[in-house]
Amino acid sequence: IVLILLSLSGSPSSYISNPLFPLCFSGFSLGSTVQSHTKGIWMWCFPHPQKTGHTLVLLDTEGLGDVEKGDNQNDCWIFALAILLSSTFVYNSMGPINQLAIDQLHYVTELTDRIRSRSSPDQDEVEDSDEFVRFFPDFVWVLRDFSLELKLNGEPISADEYLENSLKLKQGTGQRDKVKELNLPQLCIHKFFPKKKCFVFERPVHGRKVGQMESLQDQDLDSDFVEQVAEFCSYLFSSSKVKMLSGCIKVNGPRLKSLVVTYVNTICSGSLPCIENAVLALSQTENAAAVQKAIAHYDQQMNQKLQLPTETLQELLNVHRASEKEAIKIFMENSFKDVNQVVFSILTYFLLISTLKTELETKQEEFLKKNEQASSDRCLALLQDIFNPFEEDVKQGIYYKPGGYHLYVQKTRELKKKYYDEPRKGVQVMMVTCVFWGATDFIQTAE
Known part of the structure; x- marks a missing residue:
């Protein structure tokens, strides 16, 4: 079971990852400065707390959109790897879901340019992106430091309903191409992630205590935040599925290693990672x-x-x-x-x-x-x-x-x-x- 936590730069995912593995030393260190703290993709493995015989693999990525990198190609490939490797994809952002928050998920609109499902699609037709849904992970959007009241038209709504409402397509009267461009991230999220979930977290602490998060205990944190994190962890532990490949092939530890090596080597060579080729390489290795x-x-x-x-x-x-x-x-x-x-x-x-x-x-x-x-x-x-x-x-x-x-x-x-x-x-x-x-x-x- 592979969980990946992906955040924008300045929205540290370690606040989320550490509660998932409270017994693993100090977990992931927390960044509380303007400088991005996590670099690359970090991996953490732990026996699944609820499913005997399963291992929970947590992948924590560096923040996307870091100005120090100067090139967003690295971010695009990290996003693509996150999709390829995970069974549950957790996207962490701060504040409410508005047009800016959705626009910052523009990476999802580029997935068909970064990933191929087949090694040789028909020459006369574009590879059908519907195939991606078969191996894409479940999508969980975590909204940190969320201070708004969850209401719609005066009626209380759930976080999931808030997410679905926020992803509704815009109905514009202006230029058709402009409206289509605005709706593209929503369309891609709906198309690629049929199973979606949303969690909202209040601020865990206030003021300068943010810089002391690593040393704070649950009793030092906002009680609503602790409860929300507990609900979030419970959902991931109970609902996250085993990572599967085409043909309903379960991914175990050696297979995950093989996939990582295959995808990274392919990207480094300047080619597009291909699901079919990765499975073929995996089959050749295992059959040998x-x-x-x-x-x-x-x-x-x-x-x-x-x-x-x-x-x-x-x-x-x-x-x-x-x-x-x-x-x-x-x-x-x-x-x-x-x-x-x-x-x-x-x-x-x-x-x-x-x-x-x-x-x-x-x-x-x-x-x-x-x-x-x-x-x-x-x-x-x-x-x-x-x-x-x-x-x-x-x-x-x-x-x-x-x-x-x-x-x-x-x-x-x-x-x-x-x-x-x-x-x-x-x-x-x-x-x-x-x-x-x-x-x-x-x-x-x-x-």
Whole structure:
């Protein structure tokens, strides 16, 4: 679950982020001067307080519109990254929602120029921005230092109703293009963020106490502010969803890391970040890892279940088939799939399985060679252990006496029987034995 807090310069989001993680040391430091305090995008991870097995990731961005930067391109990319990475997008501004506040959200009107959902949209048509809604986060607008009474036409309204009313399209009688330009941010917010929520916060403290916020306790803050922040945190904890990609693919920690690296590298290269390409890169990384995990499992199973040398070749092949079947199962469990457990496409599936089977065949060949070598080593060791003392007796002339030949033949048969009775000599028994008999003159003579 990824929450991102984005503010205009001078509207520090740390007032909001710190209550979300009260146990994490001192949280994010608070800026109380005219100089922007947070730089870049800061990340904070914490076990979800309500959802077991989930991690809450908080991303806090530098303030947008800082005059010290001099170039708003950086702000545009931070805004785009905030949209791409989050499941809940919290926009923090000060005061009421007026035309100025909406105009300051002009970044939302540039999203289609900063983000692509597909790698190759049809040449004859503009990429449909409706696709963005499938992966855009929920939108939460936080209004800090809000002092107005929530009323409309004399009737009390909720913060959500206030937001919806503020985002109504302007009905103008002037130039059509001017009215369309004024309404563009509202249109984009409605189009890209079908789920919207609004919270209003009163000033937490007054006067110079603002500069002491980090050291103040709840009892030092305005009671209404404390209550409003508690309601805000409760909503985020209970309503924020797991970050999803196209195909309803859930984003976990490693996937979030991969997305960050892919998007940032793409932006740094001068290209537009593309959702489809990021998912493709993610699938390639995870599927490659799944193949390696399957191979490692195959190796482990073969080493555990095989006692080399095997008595027969079939014994090894049986263990290979069982281990191969388990390895393919491990791959399927760990490969990159969409919500329907489909590995993207049939073609992709067969290519991956083919790659895995090729790797396993190579591993099988390695085990076959190990098995043959183990068999050769065991047979040779047995032959030498059994026949070396006999050879020494022959050299000492023990059998060069009357009746010695009969004893010699009898001993040879006994030693051969002993050798053949030894278990697990393996698949090379015939070849090694024949070579040994052929190279040993004293046994040939006995024959």
